[in-house]
Amino acid sequence: MNSNVGSPFFTDFDINNELDWQMSRAEKYCIINLLQFLKPDVAIEIGTFKGGSLQVINEFSNHIYSIDISEAPRKFLQVGFNKVQFRVGQSHLIIDGIFKEIEDKNQKLEFILVDGDHSKIGVKRDLESILAYPHKNKVTILLHDSFNPQCRAGIKSVNYSNYPNVSYVELDYITGSFWHNKSYREMWGGFAMIVIDPNMKGEALNLSSQEHLFRRAYLSSIHLIKDPFHFLVPFKQKIFKKLGLRQKTDIYTDF
Ligand SMILES: C[S@@+](CC[C@H](N)C(=O)[O-])C[C@H]1O[C@@H](n2cnc3c(N)ncnc32)[C@H](O)[C@@H]1O
Numbered sequence: 001m002n003s004n005v006g007s008p009f010f011t012d013f014d015i016n017n018e019l020d021w022q023m024s025r026a027e028k029y030c031i032i033n034l035l036q037f038l039k040p041d042v043a044i045e046i047g048t049f050k051g052g053s054l055q056v057i058n059e060f061s062n063h064i065y066s067i068d069i070s071e072a073p074r075k076f077l078q079v080g081f082n083k084v085q086f087r088v089g090q091s092h093l094i095i096d097g098i099f100k101e102i103e104d105k106n107q108k109l110e111f112i113l114v115d116g117d118h119s120k121i122g123v124k125r126d127l128e129s130i131l132a133y134p135h136k137n138k139v140t141i142l143l144h145d146s147f148n149p150q151c152r153a154g155i156k157s158v159n160y161s162n163y164p165n166v167s168y169v170e171l172d173y174i175t176g177s178f179w180h181n182k183s184y185r186e187m188w189g190g191f192a193m194i195v196i197d198p199n200m201k202g203e204a205l206n207l208s209s210q211e212h213l214f215r216r217a218y219l220s221s222i223h224l225i226k227d228p229f230h231f232l233v234p235f236k237q238k239i240f241k242k243l244g245l246r247q248k249t250d251i252y253t254d255f
Pocket of ligand 1: 021051118
């Protein structure tokens with residue numbers, strides 16, 4: 001998603017346009033307003049990239065952990081973001097340790113942005129490792145790209161009834177985009193929201209308010225043709241690497 005879709009943009013928040021921010025106008029408005037309201041004691045971001053979303057999290061949170069599988073974001077951003085603890089690794093393997101660290105410090109985790117591995121299994125792993133932890137207070141989670149069929153399937157594949165402290169699940173908190181810029185017939189963007197509330201009693205509200213829009217777009221999308229062959233992606237990555245060819249996703253790890 002191109003970062004310049006925000007202009008003109010109306011906010012008191014001083015956006016640094018030099019930080020590539022892979023979110024749409026609606027998503028930017030949402031996350032700025034949400035964090036301005038929540039003012040989290042601690043926030044975690046999965047998927048740092050070039051610090052676009054991190055700049056907002058950094059502004060409104062007391063303590064921040066930002067996780068990326070690549071070393072590049074830490075090297076690129078540490079100087080400008082001295083309040084942020086950059087962690088390098090696979091998010092689903094290291095996030096539990098971060099939860100424990102926050103608890104040991106008597107801090108309060110209140111916000112998580114999930115924007116890392118966008119495959120169905122990747123999203124599922126991230127979500128399950130977040131939900132399995134016995135959180136002591138309310139945590140608001142935003143998941144980016146819930147309009148992308150792979151991400152959406154990952155979010156949907158979690159059995160929320162296994163986690164009694166989940167009070168709210170909405171796949172289309174912010175609706176995504178179809179055929180955005182040059183992404184030929186692709187579906188990206190959107191925010192799902194999940195709320196963990198340890199005082200939760202009763203049944204969670206489980207919504208996908210734009211499911212009809214999602215299905216209509218899916219029928220005209222390239223995902224219909226591409227996604228059945230998704231299992232070939234690891235082979236393609238290996239072949240490209242062997243041949244020394246650049247892939248679309250290299251921009252995330254190599255900058
Ligand atoms: C779409 S970008 C994040 C964009 C950023 N949040 C923003 O709005 O500007 C996704 C990032 O997730 C990272 N990533 C991919 N898989 C990951 C994983 N398993 N664990 C941690 N980070 C991962 C990538 O290296 C990439 O930097």
